[in-house]
Amino acid sequence: MRRMPALLSALIALMLASLTVGAAHVDLRDIFSDDRAMLVLLESRLPRTVAVALTGAALSVAGVLIQALVRNRFVGPDTVGTAEGAALGLLGVTILFPASPLWVRMIAASLAAMVTTWLFLGVIRRLPAREVMLIPIAGLVLSGVLGSVVTFIGWQTDLMQYVGTWLLSGEFSGVIAGRYELLWVAAGAAGLAWFAADRFAILGLGEQVATGLGLSTASVMRLGLAVVSVVTAMVVTTVGMIPFVGLVVPNLVSRVMGDNLRASLPVVALSGAVLVLACDLVGRLVIYPYEVPAGMILGILGAALFLWLLHRRPAHG
Amino acid sequence: MIQISNLGHKIGGTQILHDISTSFPKGKLTALIGPNGAGKSTLLRLVGRLEPLQQGAITVAGHDVARTPTADLARVMAILGQQTAVASRLRLCELVAFGRWPHHQGRPRPEDRTKVAQAIDAFALSKLKNRFLDEVSGGQAQRAHIAMAFAQDTEWLLLDEPLNNLDMAHARALMARLRDLVDRQGRSVGLVVHEINYAAAWADHVIAMKDGRIMAEGTPDDVLTEAVLSDLYDAPISVGRHKDRPLVLHHA
C-alpha cells in the first residue's frame, strides 16, 4: 500500500491550501494570536474544507456501490435519478410540511432517493440483456424525466430557487459551521459500506457467483441502495449535487487497483476527497475573489474523463 | 446424495424439464451428458439454487434446497455456472480467495489462506495470480473460476462444462483432480460434459438427458452404448473399448 501515503499527503496539502484561500486573508501561522483569523478559520474555512472532503469521499464510495449494484461501470449516483429523487423528497416536505425540522427533511430526501434509485433498478432489469451501454443511457434519461418533474413542481410552487441549489452544479461557498454537519451522516453511511465491502465485491461478480457463495443478494442490494440514497440525499441537501465524482473516481481507482473493494474502498474515498478538494480550490482561484462552483469544474473535468473512459479501449465486460 | 424428485421447470410458458426424478450418488463422480438444449444446465442450476424451484423437490446431502438458508448451502456445495464472465476487475488470487468467503464471512483465517494457496497451486495459476481477470486467456480465467469452486472446499462440487476453453493437458489434469477428490477425500462431484470420452474415462455414474427428460442413467458401461448414444444424439455412433472402458467414436 504505497498509494495511501501519497494520497494522504495530497489530501493534507490540499486541505491546508483550502484553509488559506479565501476573500479574507488568513495566515495559518498566527491564528493563535489573531482572534479574527481564528474565527474565520473555525466558522468558515475549516467547515468548508471538511465539507468538500466529506462530499468527495462519500460520493465516490456511493459510486462504487451503485456500480456494483447494477454491474455497470458507467453509472454514478448523479446519473441514475438518485439526486433527482432526493430533490423530489425535499420539495415534498417543503410543500407539505414547511415547518418540519431538519431530520424530517433528511429522512424524506433519503427515502425519496431510495424510491427513484429502486425505480432505476426496476427499469434496467427490463432492458435487453448484454447491452452494456443502454444502462447508463436509461439512467440519464430517467434522471432527465425526474428532473423535469422536479422543475415542474418547483415552478408551480415558486421553489425554483431551491431546486437550483440542489440540482444545478453544487458549490461550497455557502458552507459555514452549523450548515454542513449532515455530511458527516453521508460519510458515516459510506463508512458503513466498508464493513460490507466483501459482500459488494461478490455482488459485483454476478448473481450466479454470489448465490453460489451463499450471499443473500437481496439484503446486500438493500444495504447498497440505502447507502447510495443517504449519501446522495445529504449531499443534495447541504451543498447541491456534484456531478461525475461518483462515476469517474471508482473507474480510475479500479483501473489501477481492481475491484477488491476491501482494499480499494479507502483509496476510492481518499481519491474522491482529493479530486473534489482540487476542483473546489481551482474554482476559488480562477476568478478570485469571485468563485466558480466546484460542481461546474467537475462538470467539465468529469465529462472529459468519462469520455476518455468510454473510448479508451474496445468494448469489454 | 443429491436427491431430485418430480422436478419440473418452465421458462416463459415452455416446459424445459419434465417431471425428473433421479439422484447423484454420494462419493461418486457423476457426469451429465446430452445434446445442446437438453436441460443439463437448467437441472444443475436448480440443484445449485441459482434458479428458484418451481415444481418438485431437491435435497443435497439431506438439505432441502428450497428451505435451507443459502449461506448454509454454500458450505455444502459449490457450483460453477456455464457462464463465467464477470465484469469486475479482480486479480486471479482475489477471485479464488472469494471461494473461502462462505466459511469466514470476510475474516479470513490462516487455514483459509492455505486453502486458497492450494487451489491456486492445483490449477497451475501461481505465475498468473497477480494478473487481472481481463488480462489472462479464456482458459486461464476458466481455471481460476474452477479453482475458486475448489477453494470453497465443499462436500459437493457441481461444475457446468468446466472443460470449456481448456486445452487437452489441463482438461485431463482437471479430471484427474476431480477423481482424486472423490477417491481420496470422499467428496462427490457432478459435472456437465460434452466430450463423452471424458465421461467414459473418468465418471462413475452417467446421466443422459434429452429434451428435458432423462433418457438413461447408470454406470458408463450401461449408458455409453451404441444404442443409447445414437438415440441420444440422433446420429450413428459407434462404441469401442479402450483400457476396459467404453471409447466413443463418431467417425461413421
Added chain:
Amino acid sequence: MDRRATLMLAVLALLLAGLSALWMFQGLGAGNRGFILSLRATKLAALVTVAVAIGVATVLFQTVAANRVLTPSIMGFDALYVLMQTLMIVLLGNAGFAGLSAGPKFGIDVGVMTALAVVLFGTLLAKGARDIPRMILTGVILGVLFRSVSQFLGRVLDPNEFAVVQAVSFASFNRVDAALLPVAGVLTAVAVMAAIRLSPQLDVLALGRESAVSLGLRYRALVMGTLALVAMLVSVSTALVGPVAFFGLIVAGLAHGAMQNARHAGLIPAAGLIAAILLVGGQWLFERILGQAATLSVVVEFAGGLFFLYLLLKGRIR
C-alpha cells in the same frame, strides 16, 4: 407520393391552419386588436419556425444515424451551439461582436456551428456505426461537457450573472427573440427546401450505408450535407427557445407513424406539420386555457423522456 400520404398531409395542414386561426382570434377583446394580433402573429411565427426546425432536424438526423431513438439534441447539437456562441463572445470580445446587429451575428453563429457540427458529428457517426449505444452515450456526455464549459465561461465572463447559466439550462417557448425571427425563418425555409429536394437520395440513405453505397450514392457527401442542414435547423431552434431534448423524438415517431411509408418527400413536411400542431396547440392549451405558459416545455420534455424510455425498454434502440 401516394394518395394516402397526400391526404394525410392535407389533413395535417388543415389542422394546423385551424389551430393557427384559433391561436390568432380566440378571446380577442374589443380594444387594441391590431396590437394584440401582431403580438400573437409574431409568437405564432416563432412557434411554427421552432417546431418545423426541430421536427425536420430530427427526421433528417435519424436518417443519417440510421437510428430511430436519436435526436440531434440528445447527441449534444444544441449544447454545441450554446458553447459556440459563448466561445464567440470570449474570442471576439464583447465589444466588436456585440456591435453587430442580431441578423448578421446570427448568420455567423450558424455558419460556425454548421462547420463544427459537420466535423464533430460526422466523425462520431462514422466511428460509432458499430456500437450505437456507445455512440449515444458519447453524444450525451459531449452535450454535458459543452454545457459545463459554456456555464463555466459564462461564470468567468461575468461572475455575478447567473442568467447565463439559467438560459442554457432550460428551454422556454416564451422567451423568443423577435429580432432573430426573420433570419431564423428564412434559414429554416431554405434548409427545409433543401431537405425536400434531397429527399429521393435520403430515401436511399435510409437503407443503410452498405446499400446506399452499392446503389451508387455519394454517401459521405450526402451525410455531411444532411448534417449541415441539421446543424442549421438546430441553431435556429436553440437560438429561439433553448435546448429541447426529446420533443423531436415524439415528432419523428408520430411522423413515421402517420406516414407509414418512409418516403422523405412526405416524411419531412409531415414532421414539420406535426411539430407545429403540437407546439401551437400545446402553447394555446397551456397559455390560454391552463394559464401556465411556462410549463409547456417541461411537459414536453417529460413526455418525450418517457417515450424514450419506452423505446429503450421495447428494445428499439437499433
